[in-house]
Structure formats: structure tokens, C-alpha cells
Amino acid sequence: MNTASTSPAHVAPLAAPSTREHHRVVIIGGGTAGITVAARLRRLGMTEMAIIEPSTKHYYQPLWTLVGAGEARAEDTVRDEAELIPRDIRWIQERAEEVEPSAREVRTSSGRRVGYDFLIVAPGIQLDWDAVRGLRDALQTPHVSSNYDVALAPKTWEMIRAFQGGTALFTHPATPVKCAGAPQKIMYLAADHWRLEGRLKDAKVSFCSAGKAIFGVKPYAEILSGVVARYGIETCFQHNLVEVRGDAREAVFEVPEGDGGKRQVVLRYDLLHVTPPQSAPEFIKKSPLSHADGPSKGWVKADKYTLQHPDFPEVFALGDASDLPTSRTGAAIRKQAPVVVENLMAVMAGRAPSARYDGYASCPLTTAYGKLLLAEFDYDGKPTPSFPFIDTLQERRDMWLMKKYGLPRLYWDFMLRGRA
Numbered sequence: 001m002n003t004a005s006t007s008p009a010h011v012a013p014l015a016a017p018s019t020r021e022h023h024r025v026v027i028i029g030g031g032t033a034g035i036t037v038a039a040r041l042r043r044l045g046m047t048e049m050a051i052i053e054p055s056t057k058h059y060y061q062p063l064w065t066l067v068g069a070g071e072a073r074a075e076d077t078v079r080d081e082a083e084l085i086p087r088d089i090r091w092i093q094e095r096a097e098e099v100e101p102s103a104r105e106v107r108t109s110s111g112r113r114v115g116y117d118f119l120i121v122a123p124g125i126q127l128d129w130d131a132v133r134g135l136r137d138a139l140q141t142p143h144v145s146s147n148y149d150v151a152l153a154p155k156t157w158e159m160i161r162a163f164q165g166g167t168a169l170f171t172h173p174a175t176p177v178k179c180a181g182a183p184q185k186i187m188y189l190a191a192d193h194w195r196l197e198g199r200l201k202d203a204k205v206s207f208c209s210a211g212k213a214i215f216g217v218k219p220y221a222e223i224l225s226g227v228v229a230r231y232g233i234e235t236c237f238q239h240n241l242v243e244v245r246g247d248a249r250e251a252v253f254e255v256p257e258g259d260g261g262k263r264q265v266v267l268r269y270d271l272l273h274v275t276p277p278q279s280a281p282e283f284i285k286k287s288p289l290s291h292a293d294g295p296s297k298g299w300v301k302a303d304k305y306t307l308q309h310p311d312f313p314e315v316f317a318l319g320d321a322s323d324l325p326t327s328r329t330g331a332a333i334r335k336q337a338p339v340v341v342e343n344l345m346a347v348m349a350g351r352a353p354s355a356r357y358d359g360y361a362s363c364p365l366t367t368a369y370g371k372l373l374l375a376e377f378d379y380d381g382k383p384t385p386s387f388p389f390i391d392t393l394q395e396r397r398d399m400w401l402m403k404k405y406g407l408p409r410l411y412w413d414f415m416l417r418g419r420a
Helices: 032-043 061-068 153-162 182-196 218-231 330-348 397-417
Strands: 021-028 049-052 057-059 078-080 090-092 096-100 105-108 113-121 166-172 203-209 234-237 240-245 250-256 262-268 271-273 315-317 361-368 371-377
Touching: 021 032, 032 049, 032 330, 032 397, 049 113, 061 153, 061 182, 061 361, 061 397, 113 330, 153 182, 153 271, 166 182, 166 262, 182 203, 182 218, 182 271, 182 361, 218 361, 218 371, 315 330, 330 361, 330 397, 361 397, 371 397
Parallel strands: 021 049, 021 113, 049 090, 113 315, 166 203, 166 271, 203 234
Antiparallel strands: 057 078, 096 105, 105 113, 240 250, 250 262, 361 371
């Protein structure tokens, strides 16, 4: 899409491709992490920056769960990217395709070479739809959807409304995913809708997760186990979706055997909501910035406290593509961004980075229409509530209202403006 007619005047026009250009700070990614960091740096007076981001649209993805549950509209989750680029910042509207940290250079899809003194790596996460055999074709059928695509989230709601009974499967893959609670949030809302319509008694709802538990933080897992029991949901842990046979309405899972092998389990469905496997973008996986092997293979290295790259001190990473051992959520980025900015400014001034990120992440888990469990925790898996006078270790209506109305405003008007 040509954005020339929609770009605000303050966005610097992109010149014709040149052999090389150079910026004091280059940010890879114009999503939540990239824009938040750029806005904070701009508020400190920095203008010698460039953001590499190909998209013309920017989405508030946490609201897609409510789109899939009929409580929000897809069009309310999107803004023009040009409106969010901070004033006087260079927007290179291309894909980053290669990073050469030894040369301090990023190469883009047009062959442009973008040099930097300091690099912020925040490209987000990619959805690996093709990692599940048959999934793309199955998504074209009336019985399969995924809230991880804004074009599909309204279909999820249509499926939930049309469901008259039978087997409803909700999956969670073996890979890390953005917002790890999202695969089960829509399941609870679907079950609650069917309860309100008197159809839950005719439904077999199953949560098929490659994980070993309903949630990784014990106090919240205990509450969610009660929610599962309330709806009569069957949990099938260590079930990793590997194939969808759309014509036969069959989902194929790999399940570990006691001898270290794997067997396949085939489950028939009448409704299937899939969370696709996810990974760092391909150019990140092959970059010297990422882990070459081990459990974090393909993810960008970052000190878990300072967010500085251990091998290249002029590089910082945050957000979904980093190897930080916490949930990939916007709330986590909101706490990571000021740490990156403070430590970047310190390194620029010749000082050691001293700001520390404690692993804070938040997952607002919708457990029913009008009810939400706000899970907040740190690296140690310890609950870290933000509201000292509110008991967030329970499902609450005020937290539902916060998710539906408060958090979107916090995101668009404060977080992406560098004010929160």
C-alpha cells in the first residue's frame, strides 16, 4: 500500500535507495517494543534515529481475544503506523533481512545498508502456520480459526455463535508464543457463551496443550484449574498439534511415550481454535545476535537484567524475539523499554548499564464474560500485583473493564507515546 497520502508531515520522507546510510541509533521493528523505545528516546531529545519497519498498519493485538468473543471490533484494534512514528525520526519502510554486528550494519529488503552506532533489536515474533501440516487449508473451512490473525478473529466469533454442540478443541503449541494465556482465554469465553446459551451441556471442550500445566505460575494455575473444572473442560497436556485434516475434521497431536519416543493421537473436532507455532524472524535466526544452539536457539541474546547483548555491547534487545525468560506480553515490554533506554543512554555516555529488569510480565486472563484474572509475576514466578489494595488473586469485573477499555487507552495514548 502506498502511504504517501496518509503519512503525517512530520515523518521524514524515505529517499531513494543509496549504497549506505548511517544513524546514531537504529531500531529494528516498529511494533510495541520498537515504537515505545523510540518514543522514550525522542522525549529525551534524541532525533538521530531510524526505525526499520515495513508495515503500514499497527495493531493492538491483546484485544483480538475480545474480537473473537464478540466483545470488540477488529477495526478498533488498528492504527496507521505513520501516526505512531515519533516526530523527526527516520522511517525506513522496508524489511530488515540481515544484521552484521561486526560491521554495525543492517541490510534491508531493497539492498539498503543501514549503519548504526547503537542497535535496538525488537522485530517481534513470526507465526509459523506451515509448521502444522494442513493448517492453512483447514483455516479455509468453516470449523477452524485462530485469534492470532486479525482477519480470522471475527470468524472465531461466528464459529462460537454457530456451535450447536460436539467437540471443541483449543490448542497451545510447543514453542513460545506471544501472550501465552491467549490460547485458553478464548476457550473460557467460548465455554461461558455456551453456558449462557444453554449449550455447554452438549459440548465437549478440550484444551490440548504441548505444555505440562495450565499455567506456569502456581498461584494462578490453581485458580485456573478451578475455572477449568467449572466449565467441565478436559485438559490434554503434552499434546502438540502437528497436523490438521480439514476435510475429515481431525486434529493430529504428537504425545511423548515413556521410552522417549512419540506417538500420534487423532482427535475429531466440530470446532477447532489453533494457536500456531511461533519463532523469531528468519533473519534473526541466522544472525550472529542469536543463539546458535541450545534451548534458546534462534532467539536474540540479551542479559536478562540489563537487556544488553553479551557479545555486542552496543546492541540491546527486548520484546518477543529476545531470549528473556519471561512471558512475551505487551506488559513485559512496558517494563523492559525504560530499562533499555536508561542503559542505552548510560552506554552512550561511557558508563556501565545499571538499570535492571526483574522479569515482570502480566497476562490478563479472561475467564468469563465480565470476569478477568490478572496474572502478574516476575522471573522467580512470584506474584507482583500492581494494585496494592486490590486482591488480584481472584476473578474480577473491574479487571475485565480495565482490559476492555483501560488497557487500549494506556497503549495508544501513553505507552506508544513514551509516557507509560
